Amino acid sequence: MARGILTHMDNNNPELDTVFLAFADSTRRAVxxxxxxxxxxxxxxAAPFDMALPPFMKHIRTLENAGLITTEKVGRVRICELNxxxxxxxxxxxxxxxxxxxSRYRKLDQLLEQMKDKDR
Amino acid sequence: MARGILTHMDNNNPELDTVFLAFADSTRRAVxxxxxxxxxxxxxxAAPFDMALPPFMKHIRTLENAGLITTEKVGRVRICELNxxxxxxxxxxxxxxxxxxxSRYRKLDQLLEQMKDKDR
DNA sequence: CCATTACTTACCGCAAGGGATAAGTATTAG
DNA sequence: CTAATACTTATCCCTTGCGGTAAGTAATGG
Known part of the structure; x- marks a missing residue:
């Protein structure tokens, strides 16, 4: 019971949610x-993509919010960099x-070892 | 230009979409x-989660569709296994x-090496 | 057989994601 | 100073995702 709850807690990480969601789109992966x-x-x-700039910018924001990239405004240009x-x-x-x-396969390996021992 | 299109193609992989989307949820990661x-x-x-069974089953289907698990019906029970x-x-x-x-950092390293050479 | 169990199917509702357009702002080239 | 550039903001539309309930079905324990 406690293990079940702990397992849930360990994976209950919003940071991973946003990162994996950011990865779950081909445009963003290409970027x-x-x-x-x-x-x-x-x-x-944006140039290689057949997409309007506003929706493309949303992908950039998604990547930035996930912490996968950083961006900086230089004059009227926004420079993006990988993190x-x-x-x-x-x-x-x-x-x-x-x-x-x-650990699971180790147990399996041990079982197989034991069976080999019996055969001798 | 050609590289841009190719880069896009390489990442235009629906398989990765479904796998990363499957990862982008704490319940599924815990499962x-x-x-x-x-x-x-x-x-x-389902036991550790405060969730009705039908929505939980949707998570199972998501994981199965992504190919991350396999399931098999044994009598009235459905057994799930990691893949x-x-x-x-x-x-x-x-x-x-x-x-x-x-490759990028190698270029950076080369640049730094060249600068060091000049200093000598 | 009958009740329970373990899903399964069929909906519903709301929020978020991925796309579009239209119009605005701030730089910068000329 | 004017025009073009490079975003930015504000909406909108449609689909999908994540949750719920209600009712159905198939297998099994007693």
Whole structure:
């Protein structure tokens, strides 16, 4: 019971919600990939997409709110830059998942070992 | 231009959309973590949550549609099991992202090296 | 057999997401 | 100073997501 609640708490992380939601769109993933090559203006980022600027800006805001990018207004241009550190939260969560599988598969491995021992 | 379109195509992957969207909910993340310990019935999975069964079942369907779990009806019970292989798509995408940063930082490193050379 | 269990189906409601257009503001090039 | 640029703000529309209830079905315990 306590474990169940704790498990729920561990994953009840709004930060992960916004980050994963930001990843869940092809336009935003493409923007992130482009920003991996270096900073760019909103117009430059928007150029490859067949989309009006206002909705595109919403994607930029989504990425910024998720903490995946930072933006700065320079004159009339807004420069966007990747914030790689934010990916750590995702990697940590995935690592934690794997840690659980590992313990399970270890048990399975032990079981298989025991069966091998009996066969001898 | 061609690169821009290609970049867009590479990330235009509906599979990633559904997987990341599945991750973008604390209830589903908790279910995934619980399933990391081994298979479980829908009722067992639902027990820790203050939620009616029909909406909870929708989360299960979301995870199944994303390919993150498999389910099987045994009598009147539906058994859910984790499908760890699906995580590979996510890890590949993250790895691809890091690969891009790496090339960028390598360029930055080269630049810094050149500046150091000038100082000598 | 009959009641319980474990979903399942069929709705409803509200909020948020992804797109569009129209019109506004602040820089900056000429 | 004027015009063009680069957003920005304000709406709107439609779909999807996340929650709920009510009622149905199939399997099982007694």
């Amino acid at each position: 992130l990939r482009r920003l991996g090559e270096g900073p760019a203006s909103v117009s430059d980022l 790689p550190e934010k990916y750590a939260a995702v990697e940590d969560w995935l690592k934690d998942q794997r840690r659980h599988w590992a | 995934l973590r619980r399933l990391g310990e081994g298979p479980a019935s829908v009722s067992d999975l 760890p292989e699906k995580y590979a798509a996510v890890e590949d995408w993250l790895k691809d992202q890091r690969r891009h940063w790496a």
